[in-house]
Amino acid sequence: MDAAHAAHRAHRIPERLAERLAPIREQAARAAVLVDFDGTLSPIVEDPAAARPLPGAGAALAELARRYARVAVVSGRPASFLLAHIGQEAVGAGVVLAGLYGLERGGDGSVEVHPDAAGWSEAVEQAAREAEAVAPTGAVVERKGLSVTLHWRAAPEAESWAVAFARSQAERTGLAVHAAKRSVELRPPVDADKGTVVAGLARGLDAACFVGDDVGDLPAFAALRRLGAEGMVTRAVAVAGPEAPPELLAAADGVVSGPEGALELLRWLAATAAT
Numbered sequence: 001m002d003a004a005h006a007a008h009r010a011h012r013i014p015e016r017l018a019e020r021l022a023p024i025r026e027q028a029a030r031a032a033v034l035v036d037f038d039g040t041l042s043p044i045v046e047d048p049a050a051a052r053p054l055p056g057a058g059a060a061l062a063e064l065a066r067r068y069a070r071v072a073v074v075s076g077r078p079a080s081f082l083l084a085h086i087g088q089e090a091v092g093a094g095v096v097l098a099g100l101y102g103l104e105r106g107g108d109g110s111v112e113v114h115p116d117a118a119g120w121s122e123a124v125e126q127a128a129r130e131a132e133a134v135a136p137t138g139a140v141v142e143r144k145g146l147s148v149t150l151h152w153r154a155a156p157e158a159e160s161w162a163v164a165f166a167r168s169q170a171e172r173t174g175l176a177v178h179a180a181k182r183s184v185e186l187r188p189p190v191d192a193d194k195g196t197v198v199a200g201l202a203r204g205l206d207a208a209c210f211v212g213d214d215v216g217d218l219p220a221f222a223a224l225r226r227l228g229a230e231g232m233v234t235r236a237v238a239v240a241g242p243e244a245p246p247e248l249l250a251a252a253d254g255v256v257s258g259p260e261g262a263l264e265l266l267r268w269l270a271a272t273a274a275t
């Protein structure tokens with residue numbers, strides 16, 4: 001066993017997971033490391049605005065970006081939110097920030113918007129305004145610019161309102177409804193999701209892994225499967241926790257425990273990357 005391989009013990013990476021991910025770190029210079037934000041880099045909290053990455057997450061991403069061909073945070077959050085909280089060190093090292101499930105792309109301080117999504121800002125704004133006017137106590141309306149998310153984490157009884165509100169808005173406006181952990185989101189009906197983002201980021205490389213915790217990460221896992229069938233080395237890692245969707249765990253090549261486990265995995269991938 002070489003020193004790099006033994007490092008999984010120091011990083012508390014289960015041996016089987018370390019073995020599965022070996023082909024990623026062994027060709028780091030031709031590999032992508034792609035990571036979700038909420039529930040993966042940051043613990044899930046009641047107020048979505050208060051979510052922050054674990055201490056050291058930005059530095060770990062920066063370390064990865066110095067060793068791997070491509071490193072990105074792929075999230076449902078606005079790119080501006082990711083930029084504010086992932087930090088300049090990571091962005092300066094080349095970490096790509098893919099926000100709003102592929103509708104936004106940020107990196108060097110600027111944010112690019114998907115051309116098909118821009119025309120929907122008025123419909124989203126109107127839906128957000130109406131939601132704020134009628135949301136029951138405890139429900140949180142999260143404005144994200146080109147999308148709006150209705151959360152019921154702090155008020156479980158608001159779930160039926162949120163689901164019905166989103167459905168009726170979708171019927172009326174043409175916006176698309178997407179579910180996530182204790183929330184539902186209205187988004188432009190654009191052909192973009194974490195799967196299209198992952199396929200784009202992995203293009204031209206020989207290996208890619210993705211780490212995520214929610215149903216919105218399933219398209220990323222599916223994209224990896226398709227790339228794997230075409231000959232790329234791909235690994236899907238699920239972040240387990242009390243709310244982890246069973247279908248995500250079932251589709252994963254490996255599992256880590258909570259954001260702490262995900263961060264440890266990223267540190268290990270950086271520390272053991274082949275040079």
Ligand SMILES: [Mg+2]
Pocket residue numbers: 036037038039040212213214
């Ligand atoms: Mg997540």
